[in-house]
Amino acid sequence: MSALAMDQREGWIWYDGEFVPWGDAKLHILTHGLHYASSVFEGQRSYSGVVFKQREHTERLIQSAKYLDFELPFSADELDRACDEAIARNGLSNSDATYIRPFAWRGSEELGVPARNNKVHVAIAVWDWPSYFSMEEKLKGIRMTMARWRRPAPDTIPCKAKAAGLYMICMLSKHDAMDRGYTEALMLDHRGLVAEATSANIFFHRGGELHTPIADTFLDGITRRTVIDLAKKNGLKVVERRIKPEELSDFDECFLTGTAAEITPVAEIDAVKFAPGRVCKLIVEAYAQEVRPKLAAAQ
Ligand SMILES: Cc1ncc(COP(=O)(O)O)c(C=O)c1O
Structure with a gap:
């Protein structure tokens, strides 16, 4: 991604059903979503103009809003069409990878905890965000550290929502990890079991088996589910189970999965070292092929 500030970009943002110039996509400072986190979002990618698993993302956005007690004023068909139009309108139909950020929030009619009278807004921003790293660079792997914060228990927050809060x-x-020289943080859940990274799910490998935590306290990522299918197709056994942090040293490879x-x-991950190799390479390649159907068909 370029260093240009997000609000300084050129282009068009789809805002409540219409395209507005990038710099004009504004809202009032007394917006409920800003003060009380009544805001949900998606992160999608399109490859050569085709959004990967678009309907699953759109349905998750609609469902996330429901978890936060609001309905989106657009149907899934309308939202999908708006994403496609935003990609085309911003000249990104041929981009190798475009990031798409649909989001919805409660507006500024009333400011207090209850928000039923506040209008629900929806916007979609898209920008070019290709994967910059070669396989060699990717396989060096990132450095992670244990997060100081835990994922909340499912009865303390709607943990399946992709919600700002x-x-x-x-x-x-993430700030704490970066301050200490790491790239990412591994979050445990409320029970002290391995959960996920700050914006991605996690997998471990040993002896032909991929192990990943059961997604009962965090987002069951669309990439996570895609990888589970791809791994099985490629002869790996996939085990979804409760993983304790002290087990991490039993694994030889580890990778994160997420749309971004x-x-x-x-x-x-702190003192535990992994050697990204055959399995990481297999999954990186299988995923790259899976998300680029046009390219795969042309081969
Ligand atoms: C907290 C969190 N977990 C997991 C994921 C992975 O989800 P997906 O693969 O659907 O992008 C994301 C990214 O959206 C995330 O923010």
Whole structure:
């Protein structure tokens, strides 16, 4: 991504059903979503103009809003069409990888905890965000550290929503990791079991088996589910189970999965070292092919 500030970009943002110039996509400072986190979002990618698993993302956005007690004023068909139009309108139909950020929030009619009278707004921003790293660079793996914050228990927050409020601890964990020279943080859940990274799910490998935590307290990522299918197709056994942090040293490879992160090999989590190799490479390649159907068809 370029260093240009997000609000200084050129282009068009889809805002409540219409395209507005990038710099004009504004809202009032007394917006409920800003003060009380009544805001949900998606992160999608399109490859050569085709959004990967678009409907699953759109349905998750609609469902996330429901968890936060609001309905989106657009149907899934309308939202999908708006994403496609935003990609085309911004000249990104041929881009190798475009990031798409649909989001919805409660507006500024009333400011207090209850928000039922506040209008629900929806916007979609898209920008070019290709995967910059060669396989060699990817396989060096990132350095992770243990987060100081835990994922909340499912009865303390709607943990399946992709909602702004859930990212407060992710931001704090990421800042802390970066301050200490790491790239990412591994978050445990409320029970002290391995959960996920700050914006990606996690997998471990040993002896032909991929192990990943059961997604019962965090987002069951669309990439996570894609990788589970791809791994099985490629002869790996996939075990979803409860993983304790003290088990990490039993594994030889580790990687993160997420729409933005795609497949990101991990070299270490504090004192535990991994050797990104055959399995990381297999999954990186299988995922790259899976998300680029046009390219795969042309081969
Ligand atoms: C906290 C968190 N977990 C997991 C994921 C991975 O989800 P997905 O693969 O659907 O992008 C994301 C990214 O959206 C995330 O923010």
